[in-house]
Amino acid sequence: MLALQRLRKTFSTPQGKLQVLGGVDLHLARGESLALMGESGSGKSTLLHLAAGLDTPDSGQVVIDGQSLSELNETQCALLRRQQLGLVFQQFHLVPSLNVADNLSLQARLANKEDPGWSRHLIERLGLAGREAHYPEQLSGGQQQRLAIGRALAVRPSLLLADEPTGNLDEQTAGRVLELLLELVKETRCAMLMVTHSGRVAAPLDRSLRLHRGQLQDAVA
Numbered sequence: 001m002l003a004l005q006r007l008r009k010t011f012s013t014p015q016g017k018l019q020v021l022g023g024v025d026l027h028l029a030r031g032e033s034l035a036l037m038g039e040s041g042s043g044k045s046t047l048l049h050l051a052a053g054l055d056t057p058d059s060g061q062v063v064i065d066g067q068s069l070s071e072l073n074e075t076q077c078a079l080l081r082r083q084q085l086g087l088v089f090q091q092f093h094l095v096p097s098l099n100v101a102d103n104l105s106l107q108a109r110l111a112n113k114e115d116p117g118w119s120r121h122l123i124e125r126l127g128l129a130g131r132e133a134h135y136p137e138q139l140s141g142g143q144q145q146r147l148a149i150g151r152a153l154a155v156r157p158s159l160l161l162a163d164e165p166t167g168n169l170d171e172q173t174a175g176r177v178l179e180l181l182l183e184l185v186k187e188t189r190c191a192m193l194m195v196t197h198s199g200r201v202a203a204p205l206d207r208s209l210r211l212h213r214g215q216l217q218d219a220v221a
């Protein structure tokens with residue numbers, strides 16, 4: 001589903017070249033969830049951005065559903081991102097002027113993949129039934145993040161990329177949101193790559209890897 005092949009990325013800094021990824025290989029299957037851990041500055045966000053096609057590697061390639069991103073031009077890459085990727089961040093990035101129903105279907109509408117039946121099902125699963133006409137500011141933090149997850153899944157993405165998706169929530173709420181997220185990943189059979197600092201968050205995922213000195217290694221619990 002997602003393959004990272006010999007991915008290298010170096011940044012230029014005032015102190016010289018900084019190699020962040022030194023030839024990273026990774027394979028993620030459909031329905032599989034992977035926690036990406038590592039110290040601050042180890043390159044987790046860099047890897048996530050490359051996987052999302054938001055940045056380009058120095059060498060190596062990102063393959064999503066058999067399609068190498070390096071073979072696509074910017075417009076094609078944006079289309080693939082819209083249609084096949086779901087992105088969830090620590091900040092919910094909901095549109096304040098749109099209600100719950102419209103926030104949920106926003107990405108699907110932009111991707112021409114609107115499916116009212118699936119949206120209704122998601123609203124139910126997210127525990128937001130009856131709240132469709134409410135605006136983000138009327139929701140709790142946990143409800144807002146559930147809505148952001150629903151927006152990402154409304155396109156039925158083949159790959160979900162999540163950057164600390166429960167980082168802004170209290171522990172109890174975070175636990176419930178994570179549980180729901182994992183259920184929905186299994187239900188939709190998308191692959192999920194999740195950046196997290198927390199061993200507790202990583203534990204229920206299928207696998208955990210740690211970025212260290214530009215390489216992926218098995219994470220020690």
Ligand SMILES: Nc1ncnc2c1ncn2[C@@H]1O[C@H](COP(=O)(O)OP(=O)(O)OP(=O)(O)O)[C@@H](O)[C@H]1O
Pocket residue numbers: 011012013018020038039040041042043044045046047
């Ligand atoms: N555009 C850039 N130019 C120069 N250096 C960069 C750039 N982007 C990231 N870096 C550097 O690359 C390294 C990896 O950054 P990255 O944000 O991927 O780390 P991270 O593991 O996500 O960190 P954190 O856990 O703190 O979010 C850091 O040393 C960072 O300063």
